[in-house]
Amino acid sequence: MQQNMQQNHPTLSVIADLMACSAALLPSRHRLPLICYESEPVCSLAKSASWRLITQLQQAFSNAQQKDSPSQVMETALILSDGSLDESNTDMSAEINAEKSSYRLLKTAQYRQLLGQEWPLIVIDALYGVRANALAAAVGAVKAGGFLVIVAPPESDWPGAACDESTRLFGKATSERSLFIERIQQTLHNYGLRYNTDTEQLRYREQDFDDNANDDNPNIAAVIERIVSEACPTGQSHIDTSALDTSSPDEKPSRQDLSDNPFAEQRAAIEQICRVFTGHPRRPLVLTADRGRGKSSALGMAAARVVNQTGKRLLVTAPTKAAIAELMRWYQQNTDNNLADSLQFCLPEDLLSHGNQLAQSFDGLLVDEAAGIPASLLTLMVKTFNRVVLSTTVQGYEGTGRGFEIRFKQTLNQLRPQWRQAYLHQPIRWGSGDPLEAWSNHALLLEHSVEQSERLPIDLLSTESLPAELLQTERQDPLPDPKLNLSTLVKQSQCQLVKPYETMDENTIKAAFGLLVDSHYQTTPDDFRQFLDHPNRYLFIQKIKNSVVGVALILQEGEIPSELIKLIQQGKRRLRGHLVAQSLAFHMNQPQLAEQKAWRIQRIAIQHNYRRCGLGKSLLHSVEQTAEQMQVHYLSSSFAASEDLVPFWFEAAFKPVRLGLTRDPASGCHSLMVVKPLMNESNHEPVGVISDNAPWKGLYQQFYQTTRLLAASSFCDVSPVLMAQLLSRGVCPQVSSSECPQGSELKNSLKSELTDNTKALLQCFIAGERSFEDSALAIESLLINRLKQSNSNILLSSMAQLIAKLWQGQSTQQWCHWFDASGKKNMAQRLRQATKQLLDDQ
Incomplete structure (x- = not known):
């Protein structure tokens, strides 16, 4: 009887194997990728042979969740697809509407909505292309024990198949085989499971699951153990405890602590976050982590501790309110109801218009997913608030990605030289050595950088x-x-x-x-x-x-x-x-x-x-x-x-x-x-x-x-030194060699353009006998004249000071900020010195 059922429904044995895999993955909190190859080209996911496998796998996850929580109706599968969401394609809509409580559809371009979400089953429709950014985001949203399922064209056809993504990325379709897709295929076969719809057989590398089983006891655990060991030969990801920047050695978890307790690293980070709001001011903390390391929950628990112990009011910002859902959940779980309003959310643009007012009303600022916020806004936040914690993921697919790592940290060095940094390396939402994370890191090079590899010996x-x-x-x-x-x-x-x-x-x-x-x-x-x-x-x-x-x-x-x-x-x-x-x-x-x-x-x-x-x-x-x-x-x-x-x-x-x-x-x-x-x-x-x-x-x-x-409008916020560099290159293009006087002859010919009256007015300004405003026309003549010359850094600095005041129209406060002047009197003195330096240049 059982054999006849499996012949009539051959996918059932595959579903049983997959659910056994899920059960074997759960104790170590691991996840797996699963590639499903169609046997022939199909027009949509709903008409694919893989669709039956997906619906049955989703139902199996739904049944398992109902056993754990019988009173709750939970969505168990998310589908990332563009073609299936086309209005002209009603097949998928009909399927989804029939199971509203279990599925959710998301367009590929909306992959950022996956931040903070967790799903037992995520399906990526790759029949007409796969977006690399969406692939990376989906990896971070798969629950422990879950699967990332990729439905693809026939295996041999996929690298050369028609691909909408090529048109989006390159502006045109290409008939060449995709090296990227070939890389995805190769790495998927090394790190995950493979399902061929024609044979309805589940495989790992070149080994069928049946090769590891007998009729009574499929040896799924052995297959999973092999996958994990080959995905991460050391059995766990690299843990660098030296990256935990703590003041006391007692606060820094040892390698043994991290191995025995994945939350030890997170606890140390919570201590550092709390110290920002209770210790010395103007010492921002930057908390950096890959997805799944408990970064948002650490922020929520730390905020709760600060509010409970000190009664302070904190502000939290992020690119969207949905991005802090996990943070707020952990905050609310660890505070009383009467303290719920002590942590409030605002959008980054609100800080642009009401920053000073908010800084007076709140005792500190938490910034989650900081890499998704423009660097100029982050700079404003650090300048406005004396106590700031910036938390971010910088694997490259969220917002500005490495811009936070590369440029904003340079800004911190200038504004707050005592800023500190902490890293969360140990996964919390999934286990160390997770095959799905190992696959994505390898396939998309999410983890590799020159800084992590050996420098050239x-x-x-x-x-x-x-x-x-x-x-x-x-x-x-x-x-x-x-x-x-x-x-x-x-x-x-x-x-x-x-x-x-x-x-x-x-x-x-x-x-x-x-x-x-x-x-x-x-x-x-x-x-x-x-x-x-x-x-x-x-x-x-x-x-x-x-x-x-x-x-x-x-x-x-x-x-x-x-x-x-x-x-x-x-x-x-x-x-x-x-x-x-x-x-x-x-x-x-x-x-x-x-x-x-x-x-x-x-x-x-x-x-x-x-x-x-x-x-x-x-x-x-x-x-x-x-x-x-x-x-x-x-x-x-x-x-x-x-x-x-x-x-x-x-x-x-x-x-x-x-x-x-x-x-x-x-x-x-x-x-x-x-x-x-x-x-x-x-x-x-x-x-x-x-x-x-x-x-x-x-x-x-x-x-x-x-x-x-x-200069005084669109470019009023540009560095005056940069303006001097740009204008010195644009004002006077090089003339041909036959027309170009050499050496001092060129400088003399340019300097002769200043009239005697102009020079006299400049001397009066330098001597303090005329104001800057009364000498503006003469100073402009001098500035234009000197911009034509090949300038040293010293002259660029002098020109920058004049450009800031004359053309960018900066106020006394702005000018003093750029050039570190003490006030209006010091600014006037510096402007006279700059004018003298340019006039005396030979």
Whole structure:
């Protein structure tokens, strides 16, 4: 009888095996990925052969939950799908409506809603593509003992199958096999279970479940033990207790504590959070953790303890109110009802408009999912509140991702040098060595970074001609002496070009992408897919003795048909992957430049220990040489403008053409677009002096005029030093060598533009005989004159002070903040000194 039932319903044995797997996973709080391959192409998930398996598995989970909680009706399955939610497709809707209490549908683009949620079963519809960001988010929302099920086209067809995601990411469909999908397939087979709908057989690697079983006792536990041991050979994830920044050694859990009690690390973090609100002020704490480490619950319990013991009132903010659901649940569980209002929520934008008022009403601020909040707002929070705890996940798919790690921590160093950091490494929502987490970390490189791997050992280099200073410091920090001879280091580097669809070995993939993650403020799993699959992507990988020290990621742009360019100029079309080319046509009215072949340097990174050695310049030179060989008309880049980054591009002869009107949410900076023409328009020969190449010369002048015109409005919050750097490059493009006076002749010709009356007015201002306002016209003449010259850092500082007051229109308070002045009198004195320095410059 039982055998006949299994023949009529062959999936039932698979469901029994899966539920046995779930039971075997629960004691160690592990989870599994499950890939379901269709036997033939299907149009929707509801019509797939996998759908029967999903419905029966969901029902099995629902029955199990009803046994535990018979009075509660709980949703047990979440489906991430785009195609199945199409209004024209009613099959899925009918299925879901029949089981409203157990299923929930979510569009793939809404994956951020998974934050703070837990599901026994999450299904990803990958029949027409899979979004890497959604995949990473779904991993963090699977309950212990649960499954992440991926429904895919036939196994051999999937890497080359039609994919809507390619159109979304790259702006066009591609017929090439996806290296990203092949990676997903390979890693899924190594870390999870596989189900083929044609055979209705469950497998792990090349082994059927039947091979581990007899009729009476399927040896599921042995299969799970093998999966876990091969997913994490050491039996547990790496735990670094030194990262717990506690004042007392007694508060720092030992490795044994963490092994015996996964909550020991969390308890230490709670102590640190409480100390922020009870100890010395202006010592913010940054709590960093991967998903599932108990970060939000630690915030909730710590807030409850502070409120219970001190009676203080705390404020909590996050990108959305839903993001703090877990935090508030733990807070309410650990406080009395009469203290419920002592922790209140506000949106980040409320702090922008009412920050000072809120700081007076509350004793401290908790920031959850800080990586999802713009860096400029985080800066305001730290300035406004004396007691702040910032908690975040920085695996790369939440909000601004690494922007929090890379840029905001630099801001903390300046504003609050006594800030502290704590990490939560030990999982709480699932166990150490979890196969699902191990799979996602490997498949999407969520865990890898250059900072976590060994830095390039000094013995890889030929040390015979390297300076003694380099050997003594072992390149731990950037070299303090700019005159140190590092030409040997550059000569030993070699550059490898990886064209679209060319494969790379695993070590190169990890090192190159890890370097991009560590060096840039906004990197997501979607970026990893572009890194592998983009049809217009070129990678330049710089190595020394086979170790990656630099990488440049190039996207080919332009060559846009004229009919599309017209629509772009009219604001009716926007093509993905043509950032600079479209901007030149739309913002700067240069449609002919969008027709040309261009390379945009999307990202460039040098390993931290080897920066300022000339390797970046050498890497850019390799890019330029190859671009010229491939008849590329111009290079470009767009990046978050900062005082330390802009000089790198300017020294490589790139020129600014556009400064973004608003701050980028991820970096907290205005984006700067720079270009470097390579080919003359008339004869397609390499250009000699780039400023002679029309229409670029007009664009440089337009940049200067626009930036100066908007200095007091759109760019009033830009660093004055950065403004000086930008305006000194845009005001006077280089003239051709035949017209260019050399050396002191150039300076004298420029200085002669100042009239005697102007000089006399400037001298009166310097002597304190005239006010700044009465001397404004003369000071502006001097400023414009000096911006035309090649400026040292000292002159840039002087020009910045004048630009801030004259063109950016900063108040006395703002000016004193930027230049660390004591007040109005000190500001006036500093402005006279800056004017004298510029006037006396020879």
